[in-house]
Amino acid sequence: MNPNAPSPPAPPAPPESPEDFDRAAxxxxxxxLTGAAAVGAVALVxxxxxxxxxxxxxxxxxxxxxxxxxxxxxxxxxxLLRMQQELAxxxxxxxxxxxxxxxxxxRKCVGCHACTIACVAENKLPPGVVYRPVVTEEIxxxxxxxxxxxxxxxxxxxxxxxxxxxPVKATWKRPDGIVAVDYDKCIGCGYCITACxxxxxxxxxxxxxxxxxxxxxxxxxxxxxxxxxxxxxxxxKSPVGNARKCHFCLHRLEEGMLPQCVTTCIGRATYFGDxxxxxxxxxxLAARPNAVRLLEEKGTKPNVVYLI
Amino acid sequence: xxxxxxxxxxxxxxxxxxxGVHGFATRMIEGHRHAHYGSYIIWGLWVSxxxxxxxxxxxxxxxxxxxxxxxxxxxxxxxxxxxFTAIVTLFMALVSIWFDLGQMFRAYRMVTSPxxxxxxxxxxxxxxxxxxxxxxxxxxxxxxDLCRWQTEGGIKGLVGRRLxxxxxxxxxxxxxxxxHWLKVLAIVGVPLAIAFHGxxxxxxxxxxxxxxxxxxxxxILFLTGALVSGGGLMAFVVAAFxxxxxxxxxxxxxxxGRAVLGLLLFDVVLEWAEFSVPMxxxxxxEYDLLMxxxxxxxxxxxxxxxxxxxxxxxILLLTFRGECLWSVALAGLLIAVTFMTVxxxxxxxxxxxxxxxxxxxxxxxxxxxFWYVPSFFEWQVTMFVVALGSAxxxxxxxxxxxxxxxxxxxxxxxxxxxxxxx
Numbered sequence: 001m002n003p004n005a006p007s008p009p010a011p012p013a014p015p016e017s018p019e020d021f022d023r024a025a026x027x028x029x030x031x032x033l034t035g036a037a038a039v040g041a042v043a044l045v046x047x048x049x050x051x052x053x054x055x056x057x058x059x060x061x062x063x064x065x066x067x068x069x070x071x072x073x074x075x076x077x078x079x080l081l082r083m084q085q086e087l088a089x090x091x092x093x094x095x096x097x098x099x100x101x102x103x104x105x106x107r108k109c110v111g112c113h114a115c116t117i118a119c120v121a122e123n124k125l126p127p128g129v130v131y132r133p134v135v136t137e138e139i140x141x142x143x144x145x146x147x148x149x150x151x152x153x154x155x156x157x158x159x160x161x162x163x164x165x166x167p168v169k170a171t172w173k174r175p176d177g178i179v180a181v182d183y184d185k186c187i188g189c190g191y192c193i194t195a196c197x198x199x200x201x202x203x204x205x206x207x208x209x210x211x212x213x214x215x216x217x218x219x220x221x222x223x224x225x226x227x228x229x230x231x232x233x234x235x236x237k238s239p240v241g242n243a244r245k246c247h248f249c250l251h252r253l254e255e256g257m258l259p260q261c262v263t264t265c266i267g268r269a270t271y272f273g274d275x276x277x278x279x280x281x282x283x284x285l286a287a288r289p290n291a292v293r294l295l296e297e298k299g300t301k302p303n304v305v306y307l308i
Numbered sequence: 309x310x311x312x313x314x315x316x317x318x319x320x321x322x323x324x325x326x327x328g329v330h331g332f333a334t335r336m337i338e339g340h341r342h343a344h345y346g347s348y349i350i351w352g353l354w355v356s357x358x359x360x361x362x363x364x365x366x367x368x369x370x371x372x373x374x375x376x377x378x379x380x381x382x383x384x385x386x387x388x389x390x391x392f393t394a395i396v397t398l399f400m401a402l403v404s405i406w407f408d409l410g411q412m413f414r415a416y417r418m419v420t421s422p423x424x425x426x427x428x429x430x431x432x433x434x435x436x437x438x439x440x441x442x443x444x445x446x447x448x449x450x451x452x453d454l455c456r457w458q459t460e461g462g463i464k465g466l467v468g469r470r471l472x473x474x475x476x477x478x479x480x481x482x483x484x485x486x487x488h489w490l491k492v493l494a495i496v497g498v499p500l501a502i503a504f505h506g507x508x509x510x511x512x513x514x515x516x517x518x519x520x521x522x523x524x525x526x527x528i529l530f531l532t533g534a535l536v537s538g539g540g541l542m543a544f545v546v547a548a549f550x551x552x553x554x555x556x557x558x559x560x561x562x563x564x565g566r567a568v569l570g571l572l573l574f575d576v577v578l579e580w581a582e583f584s585v586p587m588x589x590x591x592x593x594e595y596d597l598l599m600x601x602x603x604x605x606x607x608x609x610x611x612x613x614x615x616x617x618x619x620x621x622x623i624l625l626l627t628f629r630g631e632c633l634w635s636v637a638l639a640g641l642l643i644a645v646t647f648m649t650v651x652x653x654x655x656x657x658x659x660x661x662x663x664x665x666x667x668x669x670x671x672x673x674x675x676x677x678f679w680y681v682p683s684f685f686e687w688q689v690t691m692f693v694v695a696l697g698s699a700x701x702x703x704x705x706x707x708x709x710x711x712x713x714x715x716x717x718x719x720x721x722x723x724x725x726x727x728x729x730x
Contacts, residue, residue: 025488029495036437036496047424116671128347128675137666152664161517167428168417187417188410190350191428197517197663202347203410205340205675236339241410295663298516 052163052172054182061095065256080263082281083273088256090274096175100248101275102262103285104151105307108269111136111149115261115270122249122260124224126233127207131200131246132261151270153261154179154200154246155294155302162192162201171243177275177303178248180227183238192243197298204233206240225251248272275303325695331688335407342685346675348667349659353652353682354408357690359508360537360651361401361697362435363530364644366505367538368545369394369442369497371564376445376494383560386546388710391446393545394538396704398439400697407689427511434504441500445493447471448486452478453709463707505534512658520597520658525582532575537647539568540622543640547633550711558633565636569626572643576619597657609649618646656680 065088073081090098111134119125119132135150160179163171170185171192193201210217223232228251231239249259257263262272273282285291286305293302334342345352372390375383406412419436422429450471455478457468474482509530512521543564550557583602586594601610622639629635660678662668668678704710 022491025491026495028492032492032496033499043424044430047422047426047429050425052423127673130347130671130673130676133667133670133676135664135666136669138669148666150664150666152667152670161515164423164425165428165515167423167426167432168414168421169423170417185414185417185421186411187414189428190408190410191426191511193347193350194659195515195517199348199662199664199667202676203340203350205343205346206338207341207675236411238411241339243410298663 052166052169053174054172055095055174055180057096057175058094062093063091063254063256065091068256079268079271079281080258083258083262083271084256086273086277086280087253087258090277090280091253091256093274097276098176098274099276100156100177100253100303101273101282101286102153102156102248102259102304103271103282103291103307104304105269105271105285106148106150107307108267109134109149109151110267110269111147112266114264114266115151118260118264119246122224122252123226124220124222124233125244126204126220127209128205129202129244131202131244150294150306151261152198152200152294153248153304155198155300155304156248158301158303159299161197161298161300162195165191165195167191178250179245180247180250181243181245182227183231183242183244186238186242188241188243190243197295197300201243201245204240204242204244206233206236208233227251228254321695321698324691325699327688328690328692328695331685331690332692334685335689340410342683344683344686345680346673346677348662348676348678349656349680351408351655351659352680353686353690354404356648356651356655357693358401358405358408359530359655360648361397361404361693362508363505363534363647363651364538364541365394365398365401366501366531366534367536368397368542369438369501369538370535371539371542372445373494373498373501376491377498383563385556385711386542386550386560388446388449389545389549390542391442391449392704392708392710393541393701395439395442395446396697396701397538397541398435398442399700400693402435403696404690404693407693427507427514431504431507431511434500434507438497438500438504441493441497445490445497448490448493450709451486452483457709467707502531506531512654517663518658519594521654523582525578529575529578529582532571532578533647533650536568536571536575537644539564539571540640540643540647543568544637544644547637547640549705558631561633561636562631565626565630565639568640568643569623569630572619572623572626593661593663597660600660601653601657610653613646614649614653617642618649 068084068088070081070084071077073085113134116130116132116134120130123131125131132151132153135152137148137150139146139148156177156179158173158177160173163173163179166186167189168185168187170187171179171181174180188203190203193199193203208216208220210220221232221234223230225231226239226247233240249257249261252259258272262270271282271285273280275283275286277283282305285307288307290308291305292308293305296302343352368390371383372387372394374380375387375390406415409415418429418432422433424430424433451474454468454472455474455476457464458472458476459465460468472478478486506527509527512518513523513526516522543561546557546564547561583598586592587598589595601607622643625635625639625642659680662678670676
C-alpha cells in the first residue's frame with residue numbers, strides 16, 4: 001500500500017456502544033486484578049522467605065550453670081551422668097550452636113510407658129494431650145502375640161511440615177532445633193495438627209482427669225512451666241484451646257536438666273544431647289549403622305533417631 | 309404459601325433455633341468439652357459445615373457474576389438474590405469455623421499477624437476481600453430501589469433512607485455509574501471467588517502428611533462442588549422465593565437446572581477419578597481409607613445420601629423433568645442439602661488412620677482415638693448456624709429490595725433507557 005496515498009476518511013465515531021462500555025469495565029477490573037495479584041505475589045514471596053522465629057540468639061543465650069558435684073563419669077558410669085555433663089557444656093554455648101537430638105534404642109524399650117506418664121506429670125498434661133505416647137504394635141493373633149514398642153516424642157524435624165502452615169506465626173523452629181509453640185499467639189485452628197504425619201501435636205480441650213469426681217485434684221491445677229513460662233490451666237485461658245506438643249522439655253534443658261522422659265526411662269533406652277558436639281553420646285549413637293528415622297519418606301528430616 | 313405450611317416452618321425454625329441457642333451457649337461457656345472430635349481427628353462437623361457453606365457461597369456468587377459479567381439476560385432478575393444468598397452462606401461458613409477455633413477471640417490475629425506462607429492465612433484474606441466486594445456489589449445493585457423506597461413508610465422507608473446514601477430518586481447517571489462499577493466488581497469477583505474457593509481446596513491438598521487430601525485434583529473438586537451445590541441452591545431459592553412464577557421465571561429455573569445438570573455430571577467424572585485412581589489395584593493407605601468411605605460403618609452416607617439422593621435422583625429429575633419448576637427446585641434442594649455428605653467424606657476420612665500403626669493403642673483416652681461421630685452438641689451448634697443464616701436470609705428477603713419486579717437491575721444493554729428521546 002502506498003504510504004503517500006490519502007488515507008480514507010475516518011469513519012464517524014460510533015455512539016457509545018455496549019462493547020465500549022464493556023471494555024472500560026474489563027480494563028478497570030483488569031487493572032484492579034493486576035494490582036491485587038502483584039500485592040499478593042509480594043506477600044507470598046515475603047511470607048515464604050521470612051523465617052518465623054522470635055528467639056534471641058548469640059551471647060545473651062549462653063547459660064552458666066553452677067557446677068554440680070556428681071559421681072565420676074567414666075565408661076562404666078550411668079549414661080545419664082555423661083548426658084548431664086554434656087548438657088551443661090551445650091547450654092554454655094550460644095543457642096544457635098546447639099542442636100538437640102534424641103536417640104531411642106528400641107531394643108532396650110520394654111514398653112513400660114513410664115516416659116509417657118513422666119511427661120504427663122512434668123507438663124501437667126490434661127486428657128486428650130499426650131507428648132510421648134509409646135506406639136504399641138501387636139504381631140500375631142491373640143493369644144500368640146508379640147509386642148513391639150516405639151516411643152514417639154515430637155521429632156523436632158529439620159524440615160517441619162507443621163510450622164509453615166500456621167496462619168498466625170505462632171509456631172516456629174528454634175535455632176537449637178526445637179519446634180516451639182507460643183501459646184499466647186496460637187488461635188487453636190488445628191491446621192498444624194493435621195500437617196504432622198506423626199500425630200505429634202494435640203489440642204487441649206480444657207478437660208481435667210478428675211473433673212467428674214467429687215474433688216478436682218490439686219495436682220491437675222498446678223501450673224506447668226513449658227517454654228520457661230508459668231501456665232495455669234483455668235477456664236478458657238491458654239494453653240486451653242491451643243495446639244500442644246513435645247518440646248524436649250526446653251524449660252528443663254535451659255536449667256541444665258535432661259528431658260523428663262530421658263531421666264525416667266528405666267531401661268536407659270532414651271538418649272539425649274547436643275548433636276552438634278562431636279564428643280557427645282547422641283552424636284556417636286546417631287551415626288551407628290542401625291540408626292533409622294520414622295517415616296523418612298515424608299522428607300521431614302527428624303531429629304529423633306531410632307536404633308533397631 | 310398456605311397458612312399451615314407457614315406455621316409448620318416457623319415452628320421448625322423455633323425448635324432449631326432453641327436447640328441452637330442452647331448449643332451456642334454451651335460452646336461459649338464450656339468450650340470444646342462436649343464435642344466428639346479429639347486431638348487426632350481434630351476437624352469434624354464444624355469444619356465440614358464450614359467448607360460446605362463456603363462452597364454454597366462461592367457457587368451462588370459465581371452464578372451472580374455470570375449474570376453481571378456476561379450479561380446473561382435470562383438470569384438478570386435473580387442477580388441480587390444470588391448475591392444475597394452468597395453473603396448469607398459466607399456468614400454461616402465463618403460462624404461455623406469460628407466455633408471450631410480453640411481460642412475464638414484471637415481470630416483477629418489472622419488479620420494483624422498473618423503468615424502469608426500459610427494457605428489458611430490466604431484463605432482468610434481472600435474471603436475478607438470477597439465479602440467486601442459482595443456487599444458493595446449488592447448495595448450498588450439495590451441502590452436505585454433503595455432510593456425509590458425512601459418515600460414509603462415503615463421499615464422499608466427506614467431501610468431506604470439509611471442505606472441508599474442519597475436523598476430522592478437516583479439520577480440516571482448515578483445509576484449508570486453504579487451499574488458500571490457493579491460490573492467491574494463482578495469481573496474482579498470471578499477470579500477472586502475461584503482463587504478463594506480453590507484455596508480452600510488447597511488448604512487440604514497442600515498437606516503432604518494427609519495422602520487422602522494431598523491430590524492436585526482437590527482444588528478443582530472444590531470449585532466444581534461449589535458450582536454444583538451453589539447452583540442447586542439457587543435453583544431452589546429462585547423457585548421458592550421469587551415472587552413471580554410466570555413463564556420467564558420458569559425459564560430461569562430450568563436454565564439453572566440445565567447448568568447444574570452439566571456441572572453435576574462433570575463433578576461425577578472428577579469424583580470417579582478421585583476414587584478410582586487410588587483404589588484401582590487395591591493397595592495402600594488411600595485405598596484403605598476410601599474403602600472405609602464406601603463400605604465402612606458409614607457406607608450409607610456415601611451410597612444412599614450422596615449417590616442416591618444427591619446424584620441419581622437429581623440427575624433423573626433434571627433430565628426428564630427439566631421443564632417443571634418444582635422438579636428442578638427439588639433437584640436443586642437435594643443437591644444442595646446432600647452436598648454436606650461430600651464435605652464430611654472429605655474432612656473426616658483424611659484424618660482417620662495414623663501413619664504410625666499402633667498409635668491408636670498407645671494411650672487410652674477418649675480424645676486420642678481414630679474414630680469420630682459428631683456429638684449432639686456439635687449438631688446443636690450447626691443448628692444455631694442454620695437458624696441464624698435462615699433468619700438473616702428471611703430478614704433480607706423481607707426488608708431489602710432483592711426480588712421486586714421494579715427492582716430489575718438495568719444492565720448494560722438496557723442503557724438505551726437512559727438515552728434522551730429523539
